[in-house]
Amino acid sequence: MGMKITHIRTNRFLAIITLFFVAIINALAQTENVRERVFIDVNTHDLLVGETLQYSTFCLSNTTNKPSALSKYLYVELIGEGGVVFQRKHQLENGKASGEFFIPSNIETGKYYLVAYTRWMRNFDDVTQAPLIFINPYKGHTNADVLTEDVTVEFNTVSGVLIANTANNVVFKVSQGNKPLIRKGRVISEDGKQIVDINSDANGFGAFEITPEKGKSYQMLIENPEGGFKFFDLPSATDTGVGLNILHTNAEIELKPYGDVKGGRLYIEHQGNVVLERDVQSTYPIRIKRTELPYDVLRVSFKDNQGKLSYLVPLFNTKLGLETSPTILETRSPAVIEQQLAKGNYSVSIRKSFGNQTPQMHAAFSKEGLSLPENLDYTELQNAASFYRIEEKELPTSISFLPEYRYQLLEGVLKAESGSASVENKNVILSLTGEKILNMSVARTDSEGRFLLEYQTMNRGKQTDAHLTMPEFESEYSFEISDNFKKQHQLDFSPVIIDTAQLAEIRERSIISQLENAYFTPLIDSSEIENNILPTMNAFNAHYEFDDYVRFRTLKEHLVEYISVAGVREKRGVKRFVVYDLDSNFDFELESLVLLDGVPVHAPDLLEFSPYRIKSVDIANKRYFLGSYIADGVLSFKTIEGNLGGFEIKNNHMAFSLLTPEAEPKTAGGNPLEDLRTPDARIQLLWAPEYEVAEDGVEQIQFNTSDVEGDFELVIEGFTEEGIPVSIIKKIKVKERTNEKG
Numbered sequence: 001m002g003m004k005i006t007h008i009r010t011n012r013f014l015a016i017i018t019l020f021f022v023a024i025i026n027a028l029a030q031t032e033n034v035r036e037r038v039f040i041d042v043n044t045h046d047l048l049v050g051e052t053l054q055y056s057t058f059c060l061s062n063t064t065n066k067p068s069a070l071s072k073y074l075y076v077e078l079i080g081e082g083g084v085v086f087q088r089k090h091q092l093e094n095g096k097a098s099g100e101f102f103i104p105s106n107i108e109t110g111k112y113y114l115v116a117y118t119r120w121m122r123n124f125d126d127v128t129q130a131p132l133i134f135i136n137p138y139k140g141h142t143n144a145d146v147l148t149e150d151v152t153v154e155f156n157t158v159s160g161v162l163i164a165n166t167a168n169n170v171v172f173k174v175s176q177g178n179k180p181l182i183r184k185g186r187v188i189s190e191d192g193k194q195i196v197d198i199n200s201d202a203n204g205f206g207a208f209e210i211t212p213e214k215g216k217s218y219q220m221l222i223e224n225p226e227g228g229f230k231f232f233d234l235p236s237a238t239d240t241g242v243g244l245n246i247l248h249t250n251a252e253i254e255l256k257p258y259g260d261v262k263g264g265r266l267y268i269e270h271q272g273n274v275v276l277e278r279d280v281q282s283t284y285p286i287r288i289k290r291t292e293l294p295y296d297v298l299r300v301s302f303k304d305n306q307g308k309l310s311y312l313v314p315l316f317n318t319k320l321g322l323e324t325s326p327t328i329l330e331t332r333s334p335a336v337i338e339q340q341l342a343k344g345n346y347s348v349s350i351r352k353s354f355g356n357q358t359p360q361m362h363a364a365f366s367k368e369g370l371s372l373p374e375n376l377d378y379t380e381l382q383n384a385a386s387f388y389r390i391e392e393k394e395l396p397t398s399i400s401f402l403p404e405y406r407y408q409l410l411e412g413v414l415k416a417e418s419g420s421a422s423v424e425n426k427n428v429i430l431s432l433t434g435e436k437i438l439n440m441s442v443a444r445t446d447s448e449g450r451f452l453l454e455y456q457t458m459n460r461g462k463q464t465d466a467h468l469t470m471p472e473f474e475s476e477y478s479f480e481i482s483d484n485f486k487k488q489h490q491l492d493f494s495p496v497i498i499d500t501a502q503l504a505e506i507r508e509r510s511i512i513s514q515l516e517n518a519y520f521t522p523l524i525d526s527s528e529i530e531n532n533i534l535p536t537m538n539a540f541n542a543h544y545e546f547d548d549y550v551r552f553r554t555l556k557e558h559l560v561e562y563i564s565v566a567g568v569r570e571k572r573g574v575k576r577f578v579v580y581d582l583d584s585n586f587d588f589e590l591e592s593l594v595l596l597d598g599v600p601v602h603a604p605d606l607l608e609f610s611p612y613r614i615k616s617v618d619i620a621n622k623r624y625f626l627g628s629y630i631a632d633g634v635l636s637f638k639t640i641e642g643n644l645g646g647f648e649i650k651n652n653h654m655a656f657s658l659l660t661p662e663a664e665p666k667t668a669g670g671n672p673l674e675d676l677r678t679p680d681a682r683i684q685l686l687w688a689p690e691y692e693v694a695e696d697g698v699e700q701i702q703f704n705t706s707d708v709e710g711d712f713e714l715v716i717e718g719f720t721e722e723g724i725p726v727s728i729i730k731k732i733k734v735k736e737r738t739n740e741k742g
Contacts, residue, residue, distance in 0.1 A: 459660060
């Protein structure tokens with residue numbers, strides 16, 4: 001489907017950029033490789049006050065799983081039921097960014113979400129959500145009364161339909177208030193005849209086979225542990241439609257169409273490409289060796305002879321690389337674990353595991369938005385995925401958010417305060433006065449006053465002072481700017497239930513956290529963040545420090561007495577600055593650009609400002625081009641304070657702040673093994689959010705154990721160079737060191 005760009009700008013440079021993206025988008029749209037997605041890997045999904053949330057993000061092509069080249073900036077928010085906890089912007093390097101957040105003591109127990117998206121993803125209403133649970137043991141928490149909620153049973157088949165007079169593999173899920181239940185029971189016909197016994201596992205899932213008759217009803221009888229039972233109706237069977245049963249072994253996959261199969265084609269897709277296509281004329285099973293397919297979560301679909309889609313479902317040719325046999329290590333010792341990894345980008349976490357922790361989100365299942373338990377085989381994964389449906393989103397017919405391909409973007413609207421003033425083809429200048437250098441950018445408005453500014457800032461993770469001006473001060477204008485952060489998210493804040501089995505675990509973790517924080521030495525980085533941004537203008541030919549000369553009562557006197565390359569002219573009672581043309585072959589015709597601390601100001605107003613507040617002035621005696629804005633000469637005044645010095649810009653001005661991208665994370669130094677007398681209570685033994693593998697081979701993952709004994713997990717999440725997701729879990733058991741020395 002073709003897409004068109006809305007909000008085309010008349011700014012010459014932005015018009016070129018827009019045409020560039022139109023070409024890219026149209027090319028990508030032909031291959032359906034136009035959407036981005038974000039995978040969020042966190043060190044854990046449940047945390048206590050005093051612990052640290054650590055996250056690693058992968059910005060990928062939604063089709064290929066390879067790093068996206070469209071966006072350079074990522075927006076991350078932590079949101080709770082009470083609102084936004086933080087908003088951050090990250091600069092992406094090869095599609096990756098990472099950060100961390102210390103859980104403060106004032107946070108409430110509850111469910112939270114870490115959400116991430118790019119500006120481009122907002123066109124498709126795409127956002128990634130990582131559910132989190134924060135527990136504050138120092139504040140009271142009352143559990144919601146889930147026992148009053150009804151037990152529910154959901155039914156489904158792989159293809160979503162129950163077809164009469166043929167064998168259907170039916171998957172069911174038993175839960176109570178979102179909590180999975182282990183239950184047993186049986187399926188019975190409408191005359192009470194037992195058809196099959198059923199059992200649900202620890203995840204609430206179960207499956208059975210049934211051949212329903214059209215027009216007859218069936219029920220599942222679930223036994224209550226306290227006695228008694230409850231009935232649940234199965235969906236009604238239909239004698240039309242095409243279904244699919246999927247059978248898995250370790251070596252092959254069997255796809256068995258059933259139902260009203262009158263001819264069609266079955267497709268298996270990977271990364272937007274058809275990797276297997278078969279003609280289907282009967283219910284004869286199709287058997288495929290796993291080695292013939294990519295090792296990933298694939299898509300299988302069926303279209304009849306008229307091209308009508310009957311189903312589109314995930315097909316599992318991958319599962320978690322789970323090693324349950326633990327590696328045995330000793331406390332307070334150096335350790336190395338070897339792992340075969342393909343060339344690609346990963347994040348690596350080694351953390352203590354607890355019995356009631358929330359299941360991890362895994363890269364292996366992330367493309368289809370699947371959040372599945374880790375201890376499932378191929379068949380169990382396929383059954384659990386029956387409750388997820390692949391949503392094929394229609395591409396929008398137009399887009400409103402250009403991607404931040406190279407620079408950060410600021411969008412807004414110029415509004416006239418009087419009805420007669422035009423808002424078209426006006427230069428809007430952004431001045432970033434918090435960046436310590438002359439940092440400006442300009443955009444020209446369209447017929448409705450809309451503008452789009454590109455800008456650069458240092459990566460500090462803080463707000464920076466900014467100003468918008470429209471340097472035609474004869475008419476009055478105002479500005480409205482758009483926020484790149486989404487205003488609303490669709491989030492489910494279901495209540496957090498803490499059962500008595502978790503209390504001892506919470507108490508243990510709380511003690512460990514307090515001990516770790518008591519002996520934790522924060523990383524103090526005294527070095528300044530490197531400023532690699534070039535100033536907007538540095539070719540001034542004259543510089544004057546006011547303290548080097550006698551100060552006069554007016555600015556005009558300073559220019560008359562010792563500033564020889566510029567002056568002041570007055571016409572019809574209106575004063576203005578002039579910059580003298582030093583080239584006899586060129587005549588200045590345009591107004592000069594007058595800046596105060598990097599912000600364009602109205603010359604007559606500045607001439608009334610106290611010169612005792614001015615520190616210096618830089619002057620450029622040449623024609624100056626700032627994007628679409630042209631000036632004959634520049635006078636750049638600086639105040640002593642560097643913040644306009646109390647000067648008031650009366651109109652066509654807006655002061656605000658912009659969030660800068662997060663600074664590059666600093667790696668904590670020091671070796672915990674150097675001083676064995678200091679307690680080491682770390683439960684997070686390793687967090688490597690930017691783990692890059694340069695070539696296929698065996699990686700030596702090095703870390704140090706702490707004083708904490710027990711079960712740990714090594715979790716590796718990421719994507720190979722070819723876009724294949726990787727999810728590996730290895731169990732580790734840490735025992736007390738046997739060769740302690742005093």
